[in-house]
Amino acid sequence: MKHCLIGIDVGLTAAKAAAFDENGRELRTVSAANPRVAVAADRQEIDMAALWEVVAGVLSDLTAWLDAEGWTVRGVGATGHGNGLYLVDDALRPVRPAFASTDSRSERIVAGLDAEEVERVRRVTGSVPWAGQPGVLLRWLQDNEPDTLARARWALSCKDWIVACLTATASADYSDASACGVVNLAERTYEPAVFDLLGLPRTLRSLLPPLSRSDEVVGRVTGPAASLTGLPEGTPVVAGCMDCIASPIGAGSTAPGDVTVIVGTWAINSVVVPADSEPPRVTLNALLPDPRYMLAQEVAPTSAASVEWFSSLMSSVAVDAVSPRDLLHAASTVPAGAEGLLFLPFVHGAPEHLGASGTLLGVKDKHGYREIARAVAEGITQYHRVQLDKVRVSGANVSSEPWTLAGGGAKNPFWAQMFADIIGHPVRRQLGTELGARGVASLAAAGVGIDTASWRVDPDPALVVSPGEERAVYRVQADRFDRTLAAMGAVWTEAAR
Numbered sequence: 001m002k003h004c005l006i007g008i009d010v011g012l013t014a015a016k017a018a019a020f021d022e023n024g025r026e027l028r029t030v031s032a033a034n035p036r037v038a039v040a041a042d043r044q045e046i047d048m049a050a051l052w053e054v055v056a057g058v059l060s061d062l063t064a065w066l067d068a069e070g071w072t073v074r075g076v077g078a079t080g081h082g083n084g085l086y087l088v089d090d091a092l093r094p095v096r097p098a099f100a101s102t103d104s105r106s107e108r109i110v111a112g113l114d115a116e117e118v119e120r121v122r123r124v125t126g127s128v129p130w131a132g133q134p135g136v137l138l139r140w141l142q143d144n145e146p147d148t149l150a151r152a153r154w155a156l157s158c159k160d161w162i163v164a165c166l167t168a169t170a171s172a173d174y175s176d177a178s179a180c181g182v183v184n185l186a187e188r189t190y191e192p193a194v195f196d197l198l199g200l201p202r203t204l205r206s207l208l209p210p211l212s213r214s215d216e217v218v219g220r221v222t223g224p225a226a227s228l229t230g231l232p233e234g235t236p237v238v239a240g241c242m243d244c245i246a247s248p249i250g251a252g253s254t255a256p257g258d259v260t261v262i263v264g265t266w267a268i269n270s271v272v273v274p275a276d277s278e279p280p281r282v283t284l285n286a287l288l289p290d291p292r293y294m295l296a297q298e299v300a301p302t303s304a305a306s307v308e309w310f311s312s313l314m315s316s317v318a319v320d321a322v323s324p325r326d327l328l329h330a331a332s333t334v335p336a337g338a339e340g341l342l343f344l345p346f347v348h349g350a351p352e353h354l355g356a357s358g359t360l361l362g363v364k365d366k367h368g369y370r371e372i373a374r375a376v377a378e379g380i381t382q383y384h385r386v387q388l389d390k391v392r393v394s395g396a397n398v399s400s401e402p403w404t405l406a407g408g409g410a411k412n413p414f415w416a417q418m419f420a421d422i423i424g425h426p427v428r429r430q431l432g433t434e435l436g437a438r439g440v441a442s443l444a445a446a447g448v449g450i451d452t453a454s455w456r457v458d459p460d461p462a463l464v465v466s467p468g469e470e471r472a473v474y475r476v477q478a479d480r481f482d483r484t485l486a487a488m489g490a491v492w493t494e495a496a497r
């Protein structure tokens, strides 16, 4: 019999499901756009039932193909965007729409926290508070929707919601929970001091589901889920992990010092560090499935989010839809430096600046769509550079080997070259494979007892892109970018008053 594993990856933009044979060879991938509602500029919410419908649809397309080709599914794992908040009641029904991790309504709660307390908690959890974290959102609910909070039984992450839909079980795993800043990294338990810091009663800890290893089977596909997805009833489902963890696993970038840069809705810039060391000074540190290591990450909603914004804007006025690929193609027809245009990619704000917004600087009448497209791509990449510089000085050991590029944007060869030029370091681009789905499918394989040695990835030197001749232009731009960023801080602070 031909056995396969399924990995589900629910990002903020798209849901993907991919099947792999027992040796880790990709058989097929299906994807679809996720529902997202911008209730207001700072309120990003997700209809949880609609999200499950999209995921069930993607799974049912995939299983129809697998059935026709004679494959039997042995195990399933899910990964998804981290943070945000998916609240359900006792019967695992949503009590309100989920908060996306790009929701910034709680910026002021974060700005009002005591700096010394924040630092004390950071040393223990490896995370600093920011607006899209579940704890901060629980505080917002306590202040603004206490009735909703009273109806909630479980506070789930995105992938936990999908696991709950598949298995009728509430679960959590160490990677996602630690990335949410609620776990004591040394003790691997939920940390009560986080609740004290946020002004929440410690009793709310009971909202957090029991913690499992990412490759632990936490439930089996129920009858109703089987009929919606085409998965066989009883198929084992593992706890899974956060998407920023699944991608490095899928790419084989899991040795100490390995760097992965994810160009998804979010900019994720991460490095593998020993789990028993002092957590490096970055936005968050998340425990890896291998208990010896964690992933130090500098993160912000500042990557393909701006490409999505600009391509949606162009699509609303153009005859035909303008895809991210079209946008990057238009950018490639303009010289490096975008004819002097500079873009700060903060359409969903920025963690370190209260009130930050997307900013286009230097507009002249000669500038049009193509120059703005180039400025958007360059600005996103310049901010990745800023974040990677923070990772370098965070106390983490960073490898000098090529860094792995992942996420939707990494498929674009033009953008990959821009990354190498702007960050001044060779990067390894990815062809085709959905790395997040692959990573979590390998955890499902391990969970059902399959030896995953053959899933190991040997880095392909042919995919390495080195800094080229445009590096010099980007160095000058980097200086202007950093000075603009510093100067805008005061403007944003003033605007947020």
Ligand SMILES: Nc1ncnc2c1ncn2[C@@H]1O[C@H](COP(=O)(O)OP(=O)(O)O)[C@@H](O)[C@H]1O
Pocket: 010, 011, 012, 013, 014, 015, 263, 264, 265, 266, 304, 305, 307, 308, 324, 325, 328, 406, 407, 408, 409, 411, 412, 415
């Ligand atoms: N060929 C491409 N060129 C540039 N950007 C792309 C391309 N394909 C996808 N993207 C961008 O990648 C993003 C999707 O990446 P993905 O990692 O799947 O995000 P998420 O996990 O947030 O859903 C989209 O926002 C899109 O803008």
Ligand SMILES: O=C(CO)[C@H](O)[C@@H](O)COP(=O)(O)O
Pocket: 010, 011, 012, 013, 080, 081, 082, 083, 084, 101, 179, 242, 243, 244, 264, 265, 266, 267, 284, 299
């Ligand atoms: O928690 C997060 C960062 O700490 C984000 O939600 C991230 O997981 C989004 O991933 P993306 O949807 O961009 O792939």
